[in-house]
Amino acid sequence: MSQQIAIVGSGPSGLYVAEALGKLLPDAAIDVIDRLPTPYGLVRGGIAPDHQSTKNVTRQFERTLSRPGTRFLGNVEIGRDLTYDELKAAYDVVVLSIGAAVDRPLGIPGDALPGVYGSAAFVGWYNGHPTHADLAPLLDGTALAVIGNGNVALDVVRVIAKTQAELAASDICVHAGEAMAAANLTDLYIIGRRGPVEASFTSKELGELGDLERCDVIVDPQQLPADVGSHVPEKEVKVKQRNLEILREFASRPLGERAMRLHILFCAAPVAVLGEERVRTLVLERTRLEQGRAVATGERFELPVQTVVSAIGYRTAPFPGVPFDEARGILANDEGLIEPGVYASGWCKHGPRGVVGTNRTDAQGLVQRIVSELDQTPEHAHKFGGAEIDRLLRERGAVVVDFEAWREIDRAEVSRAQGAKPREKFVRVQEMLEAAFALPGDERH
Ligand SMILES: Cc1cc2nc3c(=O)[nH]c(=O)nc-3n(C[C@H](O)[C@H](O)[C@H](O)COP(=O)(O)OP(=O)(O)OC[C@H]3O[C@@H](n4cnc5c(N)ncnc54)[C@H](O)[C@@H]3O)c2cc1C
The missing domain is CATH 3.40.50.720 (NAD(P)-binding Rossmann-like Domain)
Structure with missing residues (x-):
C-alpha cells in the first residue's frame, strides 16, 4: 500500500x-x-x-x-x-x-486605535485575502507611518506611493487601488528602531524607492554611518554596504517638488499612539546604537500621522x-x-x-x-x-x-481583468466558489 x-x-x-x-x-x-x-x-x-x-x-x-x-x-x-x-x-x-x-502587535499604548493596522491585514487587504477584504483602512489623512525595517515595510510604502499608472501592470485589487488613488497622503514615514546597517532591507527593494514617480525620498545624511561596522557578519557586509550607498544617494538628492515625500527615519522606537476616536499622533523615542543594538535615550518626539501600519513580524x-x-x-x-x-x-x-x-x-x-x-x-x-x-x-x-476547480477560479480572474492587468482577484470565498463551479449559461452547482 x-x-x-x-x-x-x-x-x-x-x-x-x-x-x-x-x-x-x-x-x-x-x-x-x-x-x-x-x-x-x-x-x-x-x-x-x-x-x-x-x-x-x-x-x-x-x-x-x-x-x-x-x-x-x-x-x-x-x-x-x-x-x-x-x-x-x-x-x-x-x-x-x-x-x-498573525501580526505581532506593537505592544504600546494606543496600538488598538482605529487607524492602526498590522501589515498582514494591510497587505492582505490590497492583495485580496478574503480574511482582510473588508479592512477599509483609514487613508483619509495626510500622513501615514510604517513601523519596521524589513522588505514588507518597503512593499507597503512603495505600493501606497505608486500612481495608478505605475500600478497598472500589477494585480492590486480594484477596491484597494481606488482607495489609494482617492487618498490625499503627502507624507509617508518608514521607521526603524535601529540604524540603516541593521535594517533588513534588500538592496533591490530599497533602490526601487528612488524611482517613484510622485514621491521624493528624504534621508538625513547624519543618520548614515561611514561604514557598516565590525558587528556585521561577513556574509552580510556587501548588502549592507550597498544599502548605505543607496541611502547616501537618496540623502544627496535635492528636495524635489513631487506631491509626496517618503521620510526614512532610523533610530526611532515607537512609544505610544495618541488619539481619541482614531490615530492623531505617533510618539517616538530616539535610540542610539551600541554594536547594532538600540538603546533608549529618553528623548521623545512626535509625528502627526493619521494612519500607522506595523510591519514588525508575524506569529x-x-x-x-x-x-x-x-x-x-x-x-x-x-x-x-x-x-x-x-x-x-x-x-x-x-x-x-x-x-x-x-x-x-x-x-x-x-x-x-x-x-x-x-x-x-x-x-x-x-x-x-x-x-x-x-x-x-x-x-x-x-x-x-480541487485543482481543476482552482483553475476555473484562475481563468475567471484573468478573464475579468480583460487584459488590463494580470488578474482581478476575487476577494470573497463565495465569489471564488461561484467561479470554481460555474456552469455554462451561468447555472450554479
Ligand atoms: C508581505 C510579504 C511579502 C513578501 N514578499 C516576498 C517577496 O517579494 N519575495 C520572496 O521571495 N518572499 C517574500 N515573502 C516571503 C514568502 O512569502 C514566505 O517565505 C513564504 O510564503 C512562507 O511560506 P509558508 O508556506 O511557510 O507560509 P504561507 O505562504 O503563509 O502559506 C501558508 C498556507 O497555509 C494555509 N493555512 C493556514 N492555516 C490553515 C489551516 N488551519 N487549515 C488549512 N490551511 C491553512 C494558508 O491559507 C496558506 O495558504 C513575503 C512575505 C510577506 C509576509
Missing part, C-alpha cells in the same frame, strides 16, 4: 515539501489541504502586487499540484472541516505548513491539538518534528524569515528526515488516507475546491 500523506497549507513551504516527497516517494498519495479555495499562500496574498515576476514561481507549484498522486483540497480548514486527530488517523504522515499569518496562529511555542509564536517542534508522524515546515516551523526559495532548501532537508523516519515505522503505513477524508468531508457538506 502506498504512503498516505497530508500537507496542510499550500504556500511555498507546503508545496516544496510536496515536490520533494513526490520525488522521493513516487507512489505516495499526497493531499495538499488549504483553508482557502486558492493555493500558493503568501505568493498570492503577501508578495507585492507590483512584483509580478516574483510570483512566477506559481508555474512550478502548478506542476507540483498536477502530479499524478497529488491532490489539492482547497476550502478545507483544519479546525473547521476536519480535526487534527482525524488527519493523524487517516494519514501516515502529516506535515503542517500553515505559515505565520503562527495556534493550531488546535498541537503544542505551541508562545515565546517564538510558532508550532512547538524539534527540527521540524511535532510528534511521531507529524512535522512542521516553513514559517510555522521556524518563524517568519527568508524568501520563497529558502523554503525549498528547508523542505528538502525535512523530507529526508520524513522518509527516513517513515522507513523506521512500517506500522504507520496502513492508513486509508484521502478516501477516509473524502468521506468525512462529504458527510459534513464541505465544498472542496
Whole structure:
C-alpha cells in the first residue's frame, strides 16, 4: 500500500515539501489541504502586487499540484472541516505548513486605535485575502507611518506611493487601488528602531524607492554611518554596504517638488499612539546604537500621522491539538518534528524569515528526515488516507475546491481583468466558489 500523506497549507513551504516527497516517494498519495479555495499562500496574498515576476514561481507549484498522486483540497480548514486527530488517523504522515499569518502587535499604548493596522491585514487587504477584504483602512489623512525595517515595510510604502499608472501592470485589487488613488497622503514615514546597517532591507527593494514617480525620498545624511561596522557578519557586509550607498544617494538628492515625500527615519522606537476616536499622533523615542543594538535615550518626539501600519513580524496562529511555542509564536517542534508522524515546515516551523526559495532548501532537508523516519515505522503505513477524508468531508457538506476547480477560479480572474492587468482577484470565498463551479449559461452547482 502506498504512503498516505497530508500537507496542510499550500504556500511555498507546503508545496516544496510536496515536490520533494513526490520525488522521493513516487507512489505516495499526497493531499495538499488549504483553508482557502486558492493555493500558493503568501505568493498570492503577501508578495507585492507590483512584483509580478516574483510570483512566477506559481508555474512550478502548478506542476507540483498536477502530479499524478497529488491532490489539492482547497476550502478545507483544519479546525473547521476536519480535526487534527482525524488527519493523524487517516494519514501516515502529516506535515503542517500553515505559515505565520498573525501580526505581532506593537505592544504600546494606543496600538488598538482605529487607524492602526498590522501589515498582514494591510497587505492582505490590497492583495485580496478574503480574511482582510473588508479592512477599509483609514487613508483619509495626510500622513501615514510604517513601523519596521524589513522588505514588507518597503512593499507597503512603495505600493501606497505608486500612481495608478505605475500600478497598472500589477494585480492590486480594484477596491484597494481606488482607495489609494482617492487618498490625499503627502507624507509617508518608514521607521526603524535601529540604524540603516541593521535594517533588513534588500538592496533591490530599497533602490526601487528612488524611482517613484510622485514621491521624493528624504534621508538625513547624519543618520548614515561611514561604514557598516565590525558587528556585521561577513556574509552580510556587501548588502549592507550597498544599502548605505543607496541611502547616501537618496540623502544627496535635492528636495524635489513631487506631491509626496517618503521620510526614512532610523533610530526611532515607537512609544505610544495618541488619539481619541482614531490615530492623531505617533510618539517616538530616539535610540542610539551600541554594536547594532538600540538603546533608549529618553528623548521623545512626535509625528502627526493619521494612519500607522506595523510591519514588525508575524506569529503562527495556534493550531488546535498541537503544542505551541508562545515565546517564538510558532508550532512547538524539534527540527521540524511535532510528534511521531507529524512535522512542521516553513514559517510555522521556524518563524517568519527568508524568501520563497529558502523554503525549498528547508523542505528538502525535512523530507529526508520524513522518509527516513517513515522507513523506521512500517506500522504507520496502513492508513486509508484521502478516501477516509473524502468521506468525512462529504458527510459534513464541505465544498472542496480541487485543482481543476482552482483553475476555473484562475481563468475567471484573468478573464475579468480583460487584459488590463494580470488578474482581478476575487476577494470573497463565495465569489471564488461561484467561479470554481460555474456552469455554462451561468447555472450554479
Ligand atoms: C508581505 C510579504 C511579502 C513578501 N514578499 C516576498 C517577496 O517579494 N519575495 C520572496 O521571495 N518572499 C517574500 N515573502 C516571503 C514568502 O512569502 C514566505 O517565505 C513564504 O510564503 C512562507 O511560506 P509558508 O508556506 O511557510 O507560509 P504561507 O505562504 O503563509 O502559506 C501558508 C498556507 O497555509 C494555509 N493555512 C493556514 N492555516 C490553515 C489551516 N488551519 N487549515 C488549512 N490551511 C491553512 C494558508 O491559507 C496558506 O495558504 C513575503 C512575505 C510577506 C509576509
